[in-house]
Amino acid sequence: MPANEILAILMFASFIALVFTGFPVAWLLGGLAVLFSAFAVVLKVDFALPIPMDWAYTSLTVDRIWNVMENWVMVALPMFIFMGLLLDRSGIANQLMTSFARLFGSIRGGLAVTVALIGILLAATTGIIGASVVLLALLGLPVMLKQGYDESLATGTVTAVGTLGILIPPSIMLVLMADRMSMSVGDLFLGALFPGVLLGGLYISYILIIGWLKPEHAPAAETEPFDLAAVLDLVKAIIPPAFLILAVLGSIFFGLATPTEAAGVGAAGALLLAVIKKQLNRRVLNDVLQETTRTTAFIFAILLGATAFSLVLRGLGGDELIESALLGLPFEPTGIVICILIATFLLGFFLDWIELTLIVLPLVSPVINSLGFDPVWFTILFAVCLQTSFLTPPVGFAIFYLKGVAPPGIEVTTIYRGVVPFIALQLLGMFIIFNWEAIVTWLPARAYG
Numbered sequence: 001m002p003a004n005e006i007l008a009i010l011m012f013a014s015f016i017a018l019v020f021t022g023f024p025v026a027w028l029l030g031g032l033a034v035l036f037s038a039f040a041v042v043l044k045v046d047f048a049l050p051i052p053m054d055w056a057y058t059s060l061t062v063d064r065i066w067n068v069m070e071n072w073v074m075v076a077l078p079m080f081i082f083m084g085l086l087l088d089r090s091g092i093a094n095q096l097m098t099s100f101a102r103l104f105g106s107i108r109g110g111l112a113v114t115v116a117l118i119g120i121l122l123a124a125t126t127g128i129i130g131a132s133v134v135l136l137a138l139l140g141l142p143v144m145l146k147q148g149y150d151e152s153l154a155t156g157t158v159t160a161v162g163t164l165g166i167l168i169p170p171s172i173m174l175v176l177m178a179d180r181m182s183m184s185v186g187d188l189f190l191g192a193l194f195p196g197v198l199l200g201g202l203y204i205s206y207i208l209i210i211g212w213l214k215p216e217h218a219p220a221a222e223t224e225p226f227d228l229a230a231v232l233d234l235v236k237a238i239i240p241p242a243f244l245i246l247a248v249l250g251s252i253f254f255g256l257a258t259p260t261e262a263a264g265v266g267a268a269g270a271l272l273l274a275v276i277k278k279q280l281n282r283r284v285l286n287d288v289l290q291e292t293t294r295t296t297a298f299i300f301a302i303l304l305g306a307t308a309f310s311l312v313l314r315g316l317g318g319d320e321l322i323e324s325a326l327l328g329l330p331f332e333p334t335g336i337v338i339c340i341l342i343a344t345f346l347l348g349f350f351l352d353w354i355e356l357t358l359i360v361l362p363l364v365s366p367v368i369n370s371l372g373f374d375p376v377w378f379t380i381l382f383a384v385c386l387q388t389s390f391l392t393p394p395v396g397f398a399i400f401y402l403k404g405v406a407p408p409g410i411e412v413t414t415i416y417r418g419v420v421p422f423i424a425l426q427l428l429g430m431f432i433i434f435n436w437e438a439i440v441t442w443l444p445a446r447a448y449g
Contacts, residue, residue, distance in 0.1 A: 004317045005316070007043075008316040010036075011032055011036045011312070011313055011316065012313065014032055015028060019351060025305070025355055026301035026304070029355075034308075037312050074179060076262075076263035077172055077296060077299060078296040080170050081172065083263070083267045083269070084270075085291050085295075086274055087125055087244070089274065089279055089288065090240075090270070090279050092125075092237070095237040096238070097114065099230065099234040100118060106220050106221065107208075108212060108219060109208050109210060109218035111140065112144060112207045115136055115140035116203050116204050118140070119158075120164060120168065121241045122135065124168050124170075124245045125248075129165055132161075132162040133159060133163070133398050134405050136162050137401075141158055141406065142407060144157075147221045148219050149217065152415075152417040153210060153217050155402060155406065155414060156418025156420075156421060156422050157422075159391060159398045159415060159422070160203060160423075160425075161203060162398055163391065164199060166353065169188075169189035169190075169196075170249065170263070170266065171189075171192065171383075175259065176299075176354070177357055177361060180357065183375060186259065186444075190444040191441065192440075194440070195433055195440060198432065198433070199384070199387075199425070202425045203422065243273075244266060247266065247269045251265055303354075310358065322364065323366055333372070336367065337371070337373065340364050341434075344356060344360060344382065344385045348385070348388055348389030349392045356389065374437065376441060380433065384426065384430050385430060387426060391419040391426075396419070399412065
């Protein structure tokens with residue numbers, strides 16, 4: 001095996017091993033890029049090994065990092081984050097919870113269905129997993145437990161539904177994927193719409209089936225009658241998030257604004273709703289701005305480290321090595337895609353979605369293109385697979401978000417049991433999307449031809 005391929009394997013293996021040390025991932029990625037660049041140059045200069053890297057290549061890495069910081073598409077990230085965090089403080093979800101509970105609470109599993117519907121609406125407006133899970137837990141979990149819901153079902157519903165924000169547009173994950181894959185953000189937003197609704201529908205169907213088969217796990221709640229006043233309250237509760245969804249996604253889908261401009265529209269719309277709800281003051285705005293800055297800095301630090309890491313890995317021939325290894329598998333093209341998804345699912349037990357998006361996706365995308373698959377279809381399929389990483393132990397962040405705000409007595413093992421059926425539903429959703437490509441490709445094709 002050539003020396004450069006040995007270095008590429010050692011570089012990737014070092015990253016996987018060092019992730020478990022708990023050291024910040026951004027520094028791991030950047031540090032390994034610098035270290036293995038030095039190894040490559042020393043081995044080439046001092047030992048005359050045929051390694052296709054030199055000092056000029058390291059300057060290319062610096063230029064690539066600078067290009068990332070100049071990318072206008074990435075400007076959408078902080079504005080979408082700001083929009084989601086501000087909506088978290090606006091009281092919209094609280095009003096939705098009250099209105100939907102009056103509509104669905106009287107049926108078995110109705111409160112859990114209410115949480116799922118609110119989660120879908122929050123996903124289409126916030127896209128911030130931590131904020132969605134915490135908000136749904138604070139609003140819905142105590143009510144469900146008070147009505148006698150099974151703890152595993154209640155916690156599993158909140159945790160799984162809260163992760164829909166990473167898939168349903170506007171999703172910061174899809175913005176990152178579009179940048180890494182040199183694809184249209186609008187195509188990915190349109191392609192993710194039906195899969196996101198599909199997963200939400202699977203969750204709701206499962207809850208209703210449990211309520212029918214095991215009524216003691218999801219009993220009907222005693223609620224006020226659903227009359228004309230309740231209908232008006234529901235309409236008033238739905239209008240603000242519907243306005244924001246139309247302003248952000250509608251401006252993109254109808255070609256009125258770029259994703260970056262639409263993110264600005266969303267941020268302004270969130271400010272307007274907070275003012276109308278009388279939830280905006282200096283302290284709230286200061287908290288939201290600080291949290292937006294911290295979250296954006298965290299994502300961009302990993303983005304810069306991953307850019308350097310992937311470029312050095314590519315300079316060592318890592319992408320050709322991975323491509324030849326995958327194409328050398330004794331499977332048909334669909335079998336190779338399945339192997340990639342299985343590997344991604346397993347890596348999701350240990351790595352965060354950001355690392356998988358920035359490192360693994362660019363490495364496997366040439367294989368997908370060479371096999372002739374639609375890149376939008378595969379990217380959305382990859383995104384659905386990454387959604388499971390929020391629920392799978394030991395690095396299931398949504399589980400720990402919920403544990404941090406759950407009522408006393410809710411153990412982590414209870415949450416683990418609760419998320420298992422929803423992980424199975426996500427895998428079922430992947431199976432449906434894998435076999436019916438039009439779920440992803442139909443809407444972009446209709447919109448953009």
